[in-house]
Amino acid sequence: MRVNIMVGGPDSLIPLSVVHARQNEKWVGVDIGATRLLNEGITPAVAVGDFDSTNAQQFNRVKGAIDDIHLFPPVKDYTDTQLGVKNAIELYKPDQITIFGATGGRLDQYLSNLFLPLEKEFKGYLEKIQLIDKQNIVDYYLPGEYEIKAEAGFKYLAFVNLTPVTGLTLVDEKYPLTNWNSSTPFCWSSNEFNGEVNHFSFQSGVVAVIKSRDLIIK
Known part of the structure; x- marks a missing residue:
């Protein structure tokens, strides 16, 4: 089962x-995310936050x-x-959690959301959490060998070690990489799929x- 969470990032990126x-x-509607869902004709099962x-x-x-409304004080x-993620896990124990509205806007909130799956309380769900906006799809991986599939319209591919990482190998992407190690976070950006299915692996880290794709502003 998949649980979708709507939070309060910019409307323009949803x-x-x-x-x-x-x-x-x-x-699950988080703070203003609950109103956003209602505006789209969707009634969330749960609303959460300090509002x-x-x-x-x-x-x-x-x-x-x-x-079902879970109201919290602003100081918490x-x-x-x-x-929102905590309630989704406790209430539903889902197979996947997709978060909308977690990107854009304030940089501190964006980074907090990006690093959320690394927190001890959520790390057991790390590979089940996904962030989506109009321009980006973010998935998280623990060490292993993986097959990834291209998404229509999403030209670019980035590999970001959020922790120290060893053995990162991009097997058949447009720009390959072999057995790369880093003790600090780093982003291999602007890579691309080479065909519809590509592979990568790494030995330790997250x-x-x-x-991603370029966002056309009209």
Whole structure:
């Protein structure tokens, strides 16, 4: 089972076509993300957060539409996104968690969301968490050998070691790499798929793989 989480990143980066394609799946609305889902005709199963980004009128609407609301004080030990993931795991024990609205906007919040799967509490779900926006798809990997498939329209491919890493090998991507090690985080950006299916491997650490595309501003 997949649980989708909508948080409060910029509206302009939300891929609404993907959101609507999943409207019948399980949804968690985080703070203003709950209102965003209601605006799209989706009623989340759960709403979570301190709701400091939600005005009184919006929160009244959330309370009228959603039965299960987990309200927290603004001063707390978790960010709202962390609370959304925590509740998704505790309530549903899903096979996959996809987070929308976790990118863009404030850089501190973006980085907090990017590094969230590394936290001890969520690391057991690291490979089940995915971030999606209009421009990027982020997946997380533990050591091993992997096959990855191209996504239509997403030209670029990046390999980001979020921790020290050993043995990173890009087998058949456009720009291969062999047995690369690093003691500090690093991003091998602007690589590309070479065909529809490519492979990579590494021996230790945590690697994020980002499929991305240029965003055309009209």
